[in-house]
Amino acid sequence: MKIDLSDRTYVVMGVANKRSIAWGIAESLASAGARLVFTYAGERFEKNVRDLAETLERKDFIILPCDVTSDEEIDTAFKQIGDQVGKIHGIAHCIAFANRDEIMGEYLNTTRDGFLLAQNISAYSLTAVVKAARPIMTEGASVVTLTYLGGERVVKNYNVMGVAKASLDASVKYLANDLGKEGIRVNAISAGPIRTLAAKGIGGFNEVLKEMEETAPLKRTVTQEEVGNTTLFLMSDLSSGITGELLHVDGGYNTIGLM
Ligand code: NAD
Helix, strand or coil: CCCCCCCCEEEEECCCCCCCHHHHHHHHHHHCCCEEEEEECCHHHHHHHHHHHHCCCCCCCEEEECCCCCHHHHHHHHHHHHHHHCCEEEEEECCCCCCHHHCCCCHHHCCHHHHHHHHHHHHHHHHHHHHHHHHHEEEEEEEEEEECHHHCCCCCCCHHHHHHHHHHHHHHHHHHHHHHHHCCEEEEEEECCCCCHHHHCCCCHHHHHHHHHHHCCCCCCCCHHHHHHHHHHHHCHHHCCCCCCEEEECCCHHHCCCC
């Protein structure tokens, strides 16, 4: 079955540059004909997003600011989206942040402020966004967020971000339960390590990539495009029976124990 999303609109949150996983998702959704709405945080990313969006075939995209630390900004963004496009069919939430000096060394060194910041931007934001988007989501809409193995297991240096991902993973299940009766699905993709702006901040990231290539069953890292295509599946009706799920797109790395 060919996936055709040409009569649908999706919100993609978190494109910073062409390496962003969010951009891989945008390209996959665009390849199925979808109309896209982009949100970005901070003026410095607006031009990047606009330049990338201009490369898409469909020119009816919309670009809006949305810093997820502000409920007001989230509400305004989704109000504007509703006014401009009517209903939306899904949201790709590709947002995370932690202080750089807390994603290296020991987890024990996490500060209270650093803990709350990582939780606020990387975990709570999904709940805040879904709450604001609820009135404009169609029945059958699909929400996808991005998580990482460091929320399920200890991954060296991932620290406070791992704890935030654990919180995000649990939020996915609770949100899926709340919204299931409205026909709205909520899922997470646990992506393998991909070299992006956010990943660069994590201590020892090159070692993580090397470990993937040596240990993952597929003996390689995964691409933005592979995460994008899995998101496309989760956004489409092909996945209509899946919700509250955490789907690994990591070359099988998570299945490996002691070798
Ligand atoms: P990225 O740096 O390209 O994207 C992170 C985005 O978060 C940026 O666009 C940034 O502007 C946005 N952001 C940060 N603070 C924000 C705020 N207050 N409001 C709104 N947006 C904000 O990096 P990425 O790797 O593509 O990250 C996207 C998602 O993928 C993150 O949730 C990340 O944890 C997750 N992920 C990444 C990897 C990886 O190896 N790259 C693996 C698994 C999961």
